[in-house]
Amino acid sequence: MKRTLTSLSVLALSAAPAFAVEKTDVVATYIDIAQATYGDALTTAQTLDAAVADLIANPSQDTLEAARSAWLAARVPYQQSEVFRFGNPVVDDWEGKVNAWPLDEGLIDYVDASYGGATDENSFAALNVIATPTFTLSGTEVDATDITPDLIANTLQEADGVEANVASGYHAIEFLLWGQDLNGTDAGAGDRPYTDYATGADCTNGNCDRRGDYLQAATDLLVFDLEYMVAQWEDDGEAAVTLSDDPDAAITAMLTGMGSLSYGEQAGERMRLGLMLNDPEEEHDCFSDNTYNSHYYDGKGVQNVYLGSYTRVDGTEVSGPSLEDLLAETDAQTAEDLATAIDDTMVALGEMKTAAENGMAYDQMLAAGNAEGEAYITAGIEGLIAQTRVIERAVASLGAQDVMIEGSDSLDNPDAVFE
Amino acid sequence: MTRFSCLFSLALTASLTLVPLGARADVVSDTVKSYVLPRLDRVVASAAALDDAATKDCRPDSESLRVAFDQAYLDWVAVQHLNFGPVQKDNRYFAMVFWPDARNAVNRALRPLIGEANPIVNDPMAFRQSSVAGRGLSALELLLFGDEYPASDYTCALTRAITEDVEQTVREIRAGWTDYALTMIERGAENATYKSDAEVYRQFLTALDAGLEVDADLRLGRPLGTFDAPKPARAEAWRAGLSLPALSVSIASLRDLATSLSGGALDEDTRTEFDRVEAALDSVQDSPDLSLVADPAGRFRVEVLQQTIQTLRRVAAADVGDKLGVKAGFNSLDGD
Numbered sequence: 001m002k003r004t005l006t007s008l009s010v011l012a013l014s015a016a017p018a019f020a021v022e023k024t025d026v027v028a029t030y031i032d033i034a035q036a037t038y039g040d041a042l043t044t045a046q047t048l049d050a051a052v053a054d055l056i057a058n059p060s061q062d063t064l065e066a067a068r069s070a071w072l073a074a075r076v077p078y079q080q081s082e083v084f085r086f087g088n089p090v091v092d093d094w095e096g097k098v099n100a101w102p103l104d105e106g107l108i109d110y111v112d113a114s115y116g117g118a119t120d121e122n123s124f125a126a127l128n129v130i131a132t133p134t135f136t137l138s139g140t141e142v143d144a145t146d147i148t149p150d151l152i153a154n155t156l157q158e159a160d161g162v163e164a165n166v167a168s169g170y171h172a173i174e175f176l177l178w179g180q181d182l183n184g185t186d187a188g189a190g191d192r193p194y195t196d197y198a199t200g201a202d203c204t205n206g207n208c209d210r211r212g213d214y215l216q217a218a219t220d221l222l223v224f225d226l227e228y229m230v231a232q233w234e235d236d237g238e239a240a241v242t243l244s245d246d247p248d249a250a251i252t253a254m255l256t257g258m259g260s261l262s263y264g265e266q267a268g269e270r271m272r273l274g275l276m277l278n279d280p281e282e283e284h285d286c287f288s289d290n291t292y293n294s295h296y297y298d299g300k301g302v303q304n305v306y307l308g309s310y311t312r313v314d315g316t317e318v319s320g321p322s323l324e325d326l327l328a329e330t331d332a333q334t335a336e337d338l339a340t341a342i343d344d345t346m347v348a349l350g351e352m353k354t355a356a357e358n359g360m361a362y363d364q365m366l367a368a369g370n371a372e373g374e375a376y377i378t379a380g381i382e383g384l385i386a387q388t389r390v391i392e393r394a395v396a397s398l399g400a401q402d403v404m405i406e407g408s409d410s411l412d413n414p415d416a417v418f419e
Numbered sequence: 420m421t422r423f424s425c426l427f428s429l430a431l432t433a434s435l436t437l438v439p440l441g442a443r444a445d446v447v448s449d450t451v452k453s454y455v456l457p458r459l460d461r462v463v464a465s466a467a468a469l470d471d472a473a474t475k476d477c478r479p480d481s482e483s484l485r486v487a488f489d490q491a492y493l494d495w496v497a498v499q500h501l502n503f504g505p506v507q508k509d510n511r512y513f514a515m516v517f518w519p520d521a522r523n524a525v526n527r528a529l530r531p532l533i534g535e536a537n538p539i540v541n542d543p544m545a546f547r548q549s550s551v552a553g554r555g556l557s558a559l560e561l562l563l564f565g566d567e568y569p570a571s572d573y574t575c576a577l578t579r580a581i582t583e584d585v586e587q588t589v590r591e592i593r594a595g596w597t598d599y600a601l602t603m604i605e606r607g608a609e610n611a612t613y614k615s616d617a618e619v620y621r622q623f624l625t626a627l628d629a630g631l632e633v634d635a636d637l638r639l640g641r642p643l644g645t646f647d648a649p650k651p652a653r654a655e656a657w658r659a660g661l662s663l664p665a666l667s668v669s670i671a672s673l674r675d676l677a678t679s680l681s682g683g684a685l686d687e688d689t690r691t692e693f694d695r696v697e698a699a700l701d702s703v704q705d706s707p708d709l710s711l712v713a714d715p716a717g718r719f720r721v722e723v724l725q726q727t728i729q730t731l732r733r734v735a736a737a738d739v740g741d742k743l744g745v746k747a748g749f750n751s752l753d754g755d
Contacts, residue, residue, distance in 0.1 A: 102522055114530065119523045120652035138648050161648045164521065184531070276510050277524050277550045368549050410513075 021325040023247040026308070029320030030254055031240045033310040034084050035233045036318040037301070040077035042226040044313060045219075048074045048173075052219045056197055056212040064194040068177050072290055075170065077313055079297035083305050086260035086406060087253030090232050090239040096163075097153065097225050101284060103166030105175045107159065108214065110205050112182055122162045129156060129167075130210045147213040149221035168221050171285070176215040178287035185280045185367035187359070189289035252400045254323055258302045259391040260406035262345075266298050267384035268408020271377055276410060280363035289363065292356035295380060296349045302387070303342045323394075331397035338390045345383030352376040446743070447619050450679040451600045458498045458672070459593045465491040466586040473582040477575035479563045484578075488563055489661060491585065492516070492556050496665045497672040500630030503622055504602075505595025511588050513551040518655050519641055520552065525561060528553025529568065529577075536573045540580040547584060554584045557656070564658035620743040623680055627739060628747035630673045631732035638666045639725040642712045649712045657708040664707060667700055670728075677735050686738040692731035699724040 051070040055063040078099070084091050106115055106126035117126045127135060133145045138160050144151055156167035166172055179192030195204040197212050205211075232239040243250035274282030283291040304310045308322025328335035355376055356362055365373025388405065395403045465487070472487035495515050506512045517525055528550035531537070539545050546554060559581045561567065562574055603622075606613035613619045637655075642662070644650035654662040674693045678685050685693065702720050703711065711717025736747050 104523075114534070116523075116526060116530065119526065121521055121523060121650075125523075161645055161650075276513060277528065277552055278548075279524060279527055279550060279552075281527060282522075369545070 021321050021329055023251060023326065024244075025321040026323055026326045027243055027247045027250040027254075029308040029322060030250065030305060031233060031243055032318050032320060033304055033308070034081070034239070035230070036310055036312055037077055037081040037084070037304075038226065038230045038233055040313045041074065041081055042223070042230050044070070044074035044077055045223050045226050049219045049223050052173075052215055055194070056216055059194050059197040059199075059202075061194050064177070064192075064197075068288070071170070071174060071177055072288065072293070073313075075285070075290060075293060076297055078170065079294050080301035080304060080310065082265075082298050083257045083261050083301035084239075085257060086265075087255070087257035088239050088242075090242070091229070094225065094229060096169075097157065098169040098222060099171070100157075100163065100166040100169055101171050102164065102281065102286070103171055103175070104162075104164040105172075105180065105287075107156070107165050107167065108172060108175060109211060112180055114182070115180070122160070122164050124159055124162065124165055127159075130207050130214055133210075147210060147217050149217045149224065152214075152217055152221055168218055168225075170222065171287075172218050173215065173222065174285060174287045174290075176211065176218065181280065181287055181289065181363065183280075183363075185278070185364055185370070187361065187364060189361070190287040248401070251323070251326075251398060252403050254305055255391060255395050255398070255400050255403050256405065258305055259388050259395075259403065261298060262302055262384045262391065263388040264406035264408040266295065267381045267388075268410045270295070271381050271384075272408065273410040274366050275374060275377055275381075278366055278368040280366055282366065283362045286363065289356075289361040291362035292349075292353045295362075296346075296353045299342075299345050299349045299380075299384070303346060306338060306342055327394055327398060331394070334390065334393045334397050338387065338394055341383070341387035341390045345380065345387050348376075348379040348383040352380055446680060446682060447606070447616070447623075448604045449683075450623060450676070451603055454676055454679045455498070455501060456596065456600065458494070459589075459596055462491070462494040462498060462589045463586075463593050465494045466582075466589040470579075470582040470586045473579045477578045479570050479574070479578075485563060485659075488556070488559060489659065489664070492560075492656065492659070492661055493664060493668045495556065495589070496668045500626045500633065500669070500673065500676075502626065502629070504599040505592045508595065509591070510551045511592055514555050514588050515585065517552040517555055517557040519637055519653070520557065524550070524552035525557050526567070529558055529561060532577065533568055533573060540573070540576045543580065543583055543587070546580050547587070554581055555588075556581075556585060559585070560656055560659050560661075617743075617745050620680075621745045621747070623676070624736065624740055624743060624745055625747045627673055627676050627680065628732060628736045630669060630676075631728060631735065634666055634669050634673075635725050635728040635732065638662070638669070639709075639721060639728070642709045643718070643721060643725065644712070646715075646718070649718060651708070651710040651713050654709040654712075657710070660707040662707060662709040663700070663703060670696055670700065673735075677739055680739050681742055686742070689731070689735045689738045692727070692734045696724070696727045696731050699727045 048067065048070040051063070051067040055067045082099070085095050086092060104119070104122050104125040105111060106117075106128060107122075107124055108128070109130045110128055111126065115126065119125050124137070129135075129144055129147070133143075135142055135144070137155070142155055144155075152167045152172075156165065159165040159167070175190075177192065178190030179196075181188065181190045183189075193204055195202050195208075197208055197215075198204065199208065203209075231237050234240060243253065270284050280286065283289075284294045285291045306323050307319075308324065309317060309319035311317050324335050324339060327338065352362075352365075355365075355373075360373060360376075362377075364370065365377055367373060392405070394400075469484075469487040469491040472481070472484045476484055478484070499512075499516070502512055532539070532549075532553060539549060552558065559578065562578055562581075568574055602610065602612050603619050606615060606619050608614055613622070642649070642651050642654035642657075644653070651657065655665055656662055670693070674685075677689060677693075681689070699720075703709070703717075703724060705711070706717060709721065712721050740746050
């Protein structure tokens with residue numbers, strides 16, 4: 001065929017790039033990246049699970065630090081997976097188990113007096129399950145003498161129908177490793193002593209055995225939940241099959257996830273609202289002060305999907321035909337604009353990350369009157385909003401149907417992005 | 420009166436001369452001049468009265484302060500659904516009333532202020548930069564009607580800081596509407612915000628639709644919770660006993676908006692549904708804080724009320740939308 005090109009096919013070739021990008025290939029790359037990202041989230045969570053077991057068996061400052069490091073490492077791939085939310089119902093229905101936020105941590109363990117007690121929203125905001133083996137929940141007596149993954153997942157999580165009753169997932173584990181950050185908008189993260197897991201007379205703050213049981217059960221549960229999600233992205237898993245069966249709907253899912261994570265979730269709920277409230281609790285990883293990394297790797301996940309490339313935790317790269325390639329065929333300008341917009345966001349989030357690594361934690365950036373900190377956060381928000389506008393144009397250029405980008409009522413003009 | 424007042428009463432006077440009264444007698448012009456602006460003027464007046472009352476007597480049990488609070492709160496509710504234009508600048512919407520408050524943000528703002536007796540309350544400009552949750556009517560409600568913060572010299576100063584800030588916020592909103600009224604009335608190809616009649620119609624229709632959605636899904640849906648776990652403490656402003664009055668004021672104001680958008684008279688179907696909602700409202704008058712949601716029989720009445728509002732929402736959006744030739748757009752509750 002190559003030697004016998006007709007004039008017509010020459011014309012066709014000159015009008016389109018030499019190597020046509022197939023939607024099915026772009027979708028296959030997306031599934032490959034999801035597989036790899038959730039796979040990395042699982043292996044890093046397994047490492048965390050082992051580190052937690054070590055902390056509980058041999059409580060010391062070293063084993064506590066090792067568990068904290070493992071948690072921080074586990075966040076890197078997980079945050080990059082958040083771009084698979086919103087567009088994929090399998091992920092959306094499951095996500096709250098592993099990354100629900102914000103939480104009323106007093107449900108789980110002891111808190112400082114400044115935390116307060118029950119609230120209008122949540123009668124169980126200060127329940128303290130670790131200190132309370134039996135209690136009544138919505139009229140039913142609960143036996144929590146054994147703290148198990150089942151108890152956490154099926155009784156405590158969203159207890160009494162309240163979303164802030166987050167009993168499972170990364171943030172519950174984060175609270176049990178770091179404790180409350182009582183420094184407000186000043187320097188410093190949570191400072192839970194390792195002796196909270198000590199045995200006998202060394203135990204601090206009471207119920208160390210139950211605290212250890214909770215931490216181990218919650219971490220086991222995280223591994224279990226991630227195993228489930230990895231299976232959904234195997235070639236015969238529900239998420240992968242749904243996308244492969246309908247490449248047009250898959251493109252819609254990709255754009256929906258990119259836009260909704262950028263706009264309503266990250267720019268709105270996780271960043272803008274915190275600035276409005278100047279509240280140090282309004283940071284995604286509020287116990288560990290790891291929020292800058294969470295924001296950075298959320299942004300990175302959007303870039304991964306667009307460019308069709310993910311760098312695994314072991315340094316290998318998973319890549320293939322990308323959404324950018326597909327868009328460039330129909331609208332080269334928008335394809336370039338979107339790459340630039342995402343780049344700009346990553347520069348802004350990178351500057352926030354650098355500032356945090358140099359000592360200005362995210363909760364300090366939220367302080368009323370910290371103009372420099374506010375500028376870092378605002379630059380990130382503006383970058384995310386700007387890239388959402390370009391995603392909207394990409395939706396139009398690709399003719400993608402039914403893309404609904406999640407909003408946030410904290411954003412000044414929630415309807416602007418739909419115009 | 421506050422230090423901001425002079426500037427903004429000037430702007431207010433100017434607005435009357437800037438809007439070309441009667442220049443274009445149409446639905447938009449009528450709605451802006453006869454519906455929006457008078458209600459905004461009313462909030463400005465009641466916010467000023469609230470600040471005056473706090474200046475005279477800042478004690479939480481002051482009857483005049485409490486009456487002024489109720490009036491300002493309800494006058495704000497009457498315009499709250501006009502959540503576009505000047506209201507969206509500088510977080511003003513959230514700085515007036517911070518509800519729903521799923522994250523307990525109001526208490527999280529008040530607790531450190533009061534705990535540290537933060538002197539920020541003596542500096543209006545600095546106070547304006549603090550958490551939106553701590554400087555509006557929701558925060559004031561906790562000071563006046565809650566039991567968590569005992570009255571002190573500090574809570575008195577905080578009360579006055581809030582009333583001054585609220586007055587400033589509504590004056591800014593009203594001042595912003597001076598230009599914004601023209602932006603809506605003078606829509607067209609040259610107008611950067613509203614390029615056609617349809618765009619302005621859609622804005623108002625969305626406000627009507629979203630207002631009814633807030634009434635059904637938030638004002639009633641949040642306290643209803645589930646049958647097994649009703650949540651009376653999630654009702655709006657329940658400590659002040661304003662949950663039901665706020666709903667009634669909202670419905671009445673939305674009825675006026677629908678009437679104005681319909682050219683002065685509602686379609687029969689929409690009128691019937693508004694009448695049904697008002698009758699259902701009468702059936703729960705004995706529970707201004709909506710605490711009856713916790714009682715099975717009372718709960719049933721609230722569910723009926725919620726359903727009538729949901730029906731009204733469908734009928735009104737269709738009727739008024741047909742009349743204007745547009746459909747309601749997205750609002751910030753979408754995606755929740």
